[in-house]
Amino acid sequence: MKIECKNVWKYFGQTTALQDVSLGIADNEFITLVGASGCGKSTLLRTLAGLETHSKGDVLVEGKAITGPGQDRAMVFQHYSLYPWLRVSENIRFCRQLGAQTHNRSSADVEAASGRADALLRLMGLTASAQAYPNQLSGGMQQRVAIARALMGKPQILLMDEPFGALDAQTREVMHDLILHVHRLERTTIVFVTHDVEEAIYLGHRVVLMAPRPGRIDSIYDVPLPARREQDMKLAPEFLRLKRQLLDRIRETSGMKTDLDQLQRLTQVAEERNPV
Ligand SMILES: Nc1ncnc2c1ncn2[C@@H]1O[C@H](COP(=O)(O)OP(=O)(O)O)[C@@H](O)[C@H]1O
Ligand SMILES: [Mg+2]
Numbered sequence: 001m002k003i004e005c006k007n008v009w010k011y012f013g014q015t016t017a018l019q020d021v022s023l024g025i026a027d028n029e030f031i032t033l034v035g036a037s038g039c040g041k042s043t044l045l046r047t048l049a050g051l052e053t054h055s056k057g058d059v060l061v062e063g064k065a066i067t068g069p070g071q072d073r074a075m076v077f078q079h080y081s082l083y084p085w086l087r088v089s090e091n092i093r094f095c096r097q098l099g100a101q102t103h104n105r106s107s108a109d110v111e112a113a114s115g116r117a118d119a120l121l122r123l124m125g126l127t128a129s130a131q132a133y134p135n136q137l138s139g140g141m142q143q144r145v146a147i148a149r150a151l152m153g154k155p156q157i158l159l160m161d162e163p164f165g166a167l168d169a170q171t172r173e174v175m176h177d178l179i180l181h182v183h184r185l186e187r188t189t190i191v192f193v194t195h196d197v198e199e200a201i202y203l204g205h206r207v208v209l210m211a212p213r214p215g216r217i218d219s220i221y222d223v224p225l226p227a228r229r230e231q232d233m234k235l236a237p238e239f240l241r242l243k244r245q246l247l248d249r250i251r252e253t254s255g256m257k258t259d260l261d262q263l264q265r266l267t268q269v270a271e272e273r274n275p276v
Helices: 041-049 088-102 107-123 139-151 169-186 197-203 231-235 237-254 256-273
Strands: 003-012 015-025 030-034 056-061 073-076 157-161 189-194 206-211 216-222
Touching (some): 003 041, 015 041, 015 216, 030 041, 030 197, 041 056, 041 073, 041 189, 073 139, 088 139, 107 139, 107 169, 139 169, 169 189, 169 197, 189 197, 197 231, 231 237
Parallel strands (some): 030 189, 073 157
Antiparallel strands (some): 003 015, 003 056, 206 216
16 A cells, blocks of 8 residues: 555544544555545645644555655645746746755756756646746646646655646646646556546546545545546446436535525425416
8 A cells, every 4th residue: 555544533623624534545546535625635635745733543655654744745736836936947946956955966966857847848738838937827837837846856646636626627628638647657646636526537546535524534436437538438327327426425425415405495485485
């Protein structure tokens, strides 16, 4: 197992953000966490990143307890965390350059980093925009820069928290195929958080469904699709079946079903009073 959570609990005061979460993630797996807001997705991801300390249980990466953030794990957020005053290529190199200075690395290391930066620019289709500033780019392009920067340190694990949540549907489709390509090429283990069921199925080998109050893992689903995904698969019966199953389960566990039932009763009453 690359990552292992064993009976992990997290409290924020009275709130139980994670209740007894146990999950093993294999090396090179692409796993998606899906669920209504407040079910602890971000908390679990931040715990894996070492940005949050859990209250109880074990969180292990390659058998070793996490003590904080590390070079082996990189994170991509929904909101671009780019430096607006740096060009695209400088944004991608920035962390690495900092590392080179602080650890007194040789110029050969810096050169190797430079080669990697160029390769990542190509991989993410950013070569033509290398000299641009972030605010000159579309949201999708900015997020490509953020991903390239996360990959710069050759992380073994990529942690992504609703990274495409702010993008339009068409840009998102392109980003989906791009991140699948990155996953194949870089052989990273990816943990990807989303509230979008279709995105969770299209990207994941397995989908972990979380439920709120208290935040917990409700169920885990194997995605019955070939490893190499294509957009057309979103129309396949097995895709649609899993989508329906996940949507139903999210409705049941999030309190949304009660809301919808109530709404239906209200409209029924209104229609009985004022027949059309
Ligand atoms: N820093 C924090 N302080 C207090 N409560 C928090 C904090 N972060 C998250 N929570 C609470 O923990 C629960 C899970 O939050 P979160 O992990 O952000 O859920 P999700 O990402 O699934 O929307 C929510 O009830 C949220 O209000
Ligand atoms: Mg969140």
